[in-house]
Amino acid sequence: MTVAVALLCVVALLSLAVAALAIGRSPAATPIVYGGCIAVSSVALLSGLSQLLGGAAPASIALPLGLPWIGAHFRIDALSAFFLIVVDLGAAGASLYALGYGRHEQAPQRVLPFYPAFLAGMNLVVLADDAFSFLVSWEFMSLSSWALVMAHHRVGDNARAGYVYLVMASFGTLMLLLAFGLLAGPDGGYAFADIRAAHPSAVLAALAFCLTLLGAGSKAGLVPLHVWLPLAHPAAPSHVSALMSGVMTKVAVYGFVRIVFDLLGAPSWWWSMVVLALAGISSVLGVLHALMQSDLKRLLAYSTVENIGIIFVGLGLSLAFETHGMAWAAALAFTAAMLHVFNHSLFKSLLFFGAGAVLTATGERNMERLGGLIQRMPQTAFAFLVGCAAISALPPLNGFASEWLTFQAILLSPQLPSWGLKFLVPAVGALLALSAALAAACFVRAFGISFLGRARSAAAKMAHEVDRWSLTAMSCCAALCLAAGIVPGLFIDALAPAVQGLIGTRMPTQVNVDWLSIVPIAESRSSYNGLLVFLFMVISGTLAAFAIHRLASDRLRRAPAWDCGYPDASPVTQYSASGFAQPIRRVFGTAAFGAREQVEMPAPGEQRPARLTVTLHDPIWDALYAPIAAGIMLAAERLNRLQFLTIRQFLSLVFAALVILLLVLALWP
């Protein structure tokens, strides 16, 4: 039933796309398409919710599409239902936001047709139940998002971004293709049911695991496959960026979970180590790069890399626990990962909405030219602030809840017998803590530089609050962030069936713990109550305010900023984004991204200003991708000579081929 509804929603989305193709240029198209998307995705959302909360048995449908002798199988179980919710919640939010944001689109006919298609693709991936339809929807998702990235192909090097994105996406798809080729076996049992039934040998499973890690990892943006992400996500229109960063990466996580936890069967001991190592590196590298960006949307994209790292830490831990038969711990770690999936989809969408709002208000993405926006767009500023607090894992918001759970999972890991893990897990824990702290720094910078202080450019001075739709979308996301932060127990219970389905067990039920606090293992061991913390802060804050205003003075006088008595001339003298990041760049820079500073000091008496230039580059690009590209280009160059031979030379090629083959025949036993 639910799966049918979901599929109907997909069909509706696709027909919306076709309709958009027809009416794309007319001004009425924007509200129609986005309105339709809201309606459809909320229906899909409801179906997902009913499946997950209703605790219905997995339902599946087989359609006579795709490969005829297999057909297209679609199935919805708890896991797909959960991800369906994530996808469609994000989709509904983005569409709502786009109702307002989309009006400023210069070339709507380049966005409208692909947007519903993109949503449809993501929904299909989650629903697919055989290798073929999974891959088709997977690549369809990439393709439509590529088209959306190319929407503003004339701006900057967006075209290049799209190119890198498409190549990496196809790489991922081909890797998954190989993985499925392994799992399906020579007689082509592509249906997931068959793959589950056929238990692959250890070697086969290991190979498939690596391929899956490459395939899904490249889509999720796991280091070192992340290079496309910070290029492509900012290039798209902001509501699409929100979807790509907040939702599409989660679909990639779904792919990883579906294959590794569901299809591959029992994991072997070293998988978790690979995942954990990559995840830890991703989280730290991602946030460090985010700290160095001055482009607001690129900063957000890099922070997505970090959060994907956090999610994969959870997944890796649960793999480790599963390997050593500690199902309850595995359940805890997996729940942490899923909770973070949900949370990140919320606050990353929120932040991208905010960035988009700034973009519409000022036309600027560069933080160095922003500032003081809190004065002119207070509501946006507030929503953005909530997002920043959430993503920096500050209690009582939702980011903290999931990171707290992850830490709890790490604290369980000394009981693991494997020595490799004994050394790896603490290191990963340290990396995680480091990345959390750096994330806080990163978002202090993001919010402080672009919303606080004084306007650094005329555009920022002229900014104005954005439209109602966008604000509604943002405040909805903010509200959800708060809700998920103060009552995480409800959400943990909600996604318990998904955990149960994969791990075989689940975390203890949290609802009937008193005061709605969450207790992963035991009261005496650890517990956290977002609600109470929230209440305490509110009460003590208001108490203080009330007391002071009642008993002491509440007089207030506006005056120029003091600043130690220095008359502070122009806004240029405030701290800039790069200046703010300088201490941290000094600390980590040389190691993480070969940062180089050259100071060009004019000789005494010269008039020209001194100049400080900082060069950063991604070591992974230099070490991995540049050589590959160079190699391919070199090979192309060499082979290209064959284009310019004379006919005689071509004939001699034929002749050589003939003689060689004849020789083979002559020498054939």
Add this chain to the structure above:
Amino acid sequence: MAVIADTAVQGAQMLLVLLLAPLLTGFVRKVKARLLRRRGPSVIQPYRDLVRLMRKEVVLAENASWLFRVIPYLVFAATWVAASLVPTFRTGLQFSWSADLIAIIALLGSARFFLALAGLDVGTSFGGIGASREVMIASLAEPAMIMIVFTLALIAGSTQLSTMAGFMVSPVVGLRVSLALALLGLIMVAIAENARIPVDNPATHLELTMVHEAMVLEYSGRHLALIELSASLKLLLYISLLACLFVPWGMAGAGANPGALALGVVACIGKLAAGGFLLAVFETAIAKMRVFRVPEFLGAALMLGLLATLLRFVSGSL
């Protein structure tokens, strides 16, 4: 009945930390002055300062935003909640389970987050300096703290402060390498977090080296009062944290009789005094380091924490 008692104790704890915090600051200042052969201000001077600041009108920069005015209350609330959840004179507080040690650190983290924003709000260069240095310090101090928490949690098998304290008094603990490392690391972090010498100088102004003071430079009146108060609350929090983790003796257990409670309070005050005294001595003995040496200092703390955790992971007995 018990509930009411517990709630009362919890309330007492909240009030106690609130009242003791300025006193502790004053005490530290006094001791430092004495060590420097100065008479120094009286111990209750901080109370006077606070009251005067409360009374004064607030001079607000023209372009300060609403956030700038909200932040002092936020910071104060976060710090106070954190401080009142750390057991001082009695374990098993009413609401201690509502936030474990990790959550308490995160609460302090959010206080710092907003304080840094405040530094950036007015858009002056000093505020920027303070904020950017503060987040740099925090980005190293927090992980170090988390590592230390891991160590202790792994020893005590819990991140619940009451349980940890309860475990620490029990004889099974004994002397452990990892414990020593954790203690050292925690002290270093505490110094950094409270902006004390050698990381930062609480008494300094108009210096390019200052961090915490630079952030709050634009504050005045009641706002400044709240921030000062939360600073001393934080100091108290860390000292009592050290106390309840490493010298938990004398604390009253859950549901103890008033006598025990009184004893606990006395013990707590004694510990605070001792901690303050040691801090003062240390601060007078050492010189402030350059800002760009701070990462090395904190990096050392982080390494200590990581080492301790590793030891815990590798062997249960260390």
Add this chain to the structure above:
Amino acid sequence: MSFDPMAAILLIPAAAAGCLALMPGYRLTARLNVLAALATFLTALSLLFSRPQPGPYLQVDDLNIVFIVLTTFIGFTTSVFSASYIGHELDTGRLTPTFLRFYHAMYQVLMFAMNLALVANNIGVMWVAIELATLTTVLMVGIYRTHEALEAAWKYFILGSVGIALALFGTILIYMAATPVIGEGTDAMVWTILTAHASEFEPALLNVAFVFLLLGYGTKVGLAPLHAWLPDAHAEGPTPISAVLSGLLLNVALYALLRFKMLLAANPQALAPGPLMVTTGLVSLVFAAFMLYRRRDIKRMFAYSSIEHMGIIAFAFGMGGPLANFAGLLHMTMHSLTKSAIFFAVGHVAQVKGTQRIADMGGLTETNPVLGWGLVLGVVAIAGLPPLGIFTSEFLVVTSTFARAPWLAVILVFGLLVGLAALFLRLNTIAFGEPRGPTAKAEASYVPMFAHLALVLIAGIYMPPALVLWFQNVAKLLG
């Protein structure tokens, strides 16, 4: 006498060629051309339902019916396209009416030759037909009389003749192998009889024969290193001819190869033809993928992509087995449709921009949205991205291979990825970025292009069970 569709698909083009050679005026001739092609297509369709008995010279069976229908269909759509294309050529004066007449006549002759090669039940007739097709295309490639065109035509001519000579030698050897079993005379050249007795033939002779046939017809298929004529012939000839070359002539040659492969496969002692085809296929794929990077001429680029796909198809058939053969057939069909659609698009692009240099065209989706997006869709399809048909076949090829010979599949995937990267690198300059070059409106009929792409799209999503069953039978036939 009663209506014999098998003869009809030969007679209609022949007759049409005759008339077109005589008739003046391009509008009329173009219409007649379309008409004749349509008629041929319809007769071919009728073959689906009423299949005549194989005679000594002609036959229709499961295998070649696929090719016949495909050929006649694309022949028809291409004639529609060429009607709109040639008009423009006439306006710009690149072609004179006399040449145009010649062009249409040749077009039908080509159709005739290809149909003959397909329905031939006789290896000799098939050889003659393919030579005829070669000669016609040579003449049409050179039709613009520019230096480059003559150059290309000449190269094609020489290499083609050598290829044909080799193929003939192979054919003779087959006959020699057959005579001891079947006896002298025509019977020893008739497919139906040959395949029936293949198992008793002299294996060593068959091996030698296959080597020659592989090289001879392989030259026509454009497998590396015999491909040299292909890119230039595509680039310099009129675009409809490029479409027919890529979409059809390569298939016809491939069909001949397949026939002989079946012959060999039927003989247990003969060396397995599979590995040979697999090797040449992989070589062509990887080689063409790398060659794509340095192309500056848009038509030459897509010619190389044809080589790439021919490599994939040869690879698939070489792997053999029901799944791979099915994939090969599907891939061949999809490639013909897609590539001809791409060449339709490219032809209009070249007319709009007035050049074939990639560097001189840009931002096509801005200036001519329909054309631009059509081209993008075509490239997406040819790059093997879902939900278009080529993905289905590539999916089958890769997965079925990976289960049997992982390393081959890895090479295959590598080649695919390299080729895809190259294609989109160029597409970025052509379709996106700042508009470059003249931005006239294209007066063109997009019907054929989008018809093909629609078919490919549908095939990617839903394949009618009848078609699948049919393909599966053929796949079994190919062994």
Add this chain to the structure above:
Amino acid sequence: MRGLTFDVAHLLAGTLVLVSFLELYQDRLSALLNMFALHAFVLALSVAWQAYAQHAPHLFVTAAIALVFKAIIIPVALHRIIMRLGIHREIEKVVGVGPAMLLGMGLVALSMVVMLRVTTEADPLAREDLAFALSVVLLGLLMMVTRRNAVSQVVGFMSLENGLVLAATGAKGMPLVVEISVAFSILIALIVIGIFLFRIRERFDSVDLQALDRFRGERR
């Protein structure tokens, strides 16, 4: 009688191979053309003999074509062309005579090995003929790739094709032989005409005097 047939056919085929070697040996165009005329003439003889031996009168047509067209018309025409182009003296090879000869030997050996592996079930006459035909074909191809000059390349192609005709006629009762030889004659005629039209003096791939190098695909 059987033996005689065999020997004569054998002899003629062998002569054809020998003449191919002679062609390979020539380094003057005019001399090369004469050699080719001889080549074609020997072919004609052998085809005629096959026609007689197999009692296949239609093969006489092929023989006639070979004699008239290849042994007389084409050489004459080519003589004209080279006279006009004034290239009847020089002839530049890629590899010298010695290596070319050695290569040729190798090729003949190769074709022998390949063909004689065919078990004796096949008609011996056919086998030997095939072996020689294959060597002629390979030698022709060798000539095409070792000569720069267009005319000599044509000659190479024609002797290659002679080998084909030899094989075709060697195959007993093979239908369509006549048609095939006709088809080939047309092909060659076209090539010769092409050379004549485009005034190709140096190489095949230089369609015009000044178009030596410029138009081979896209320039670098």
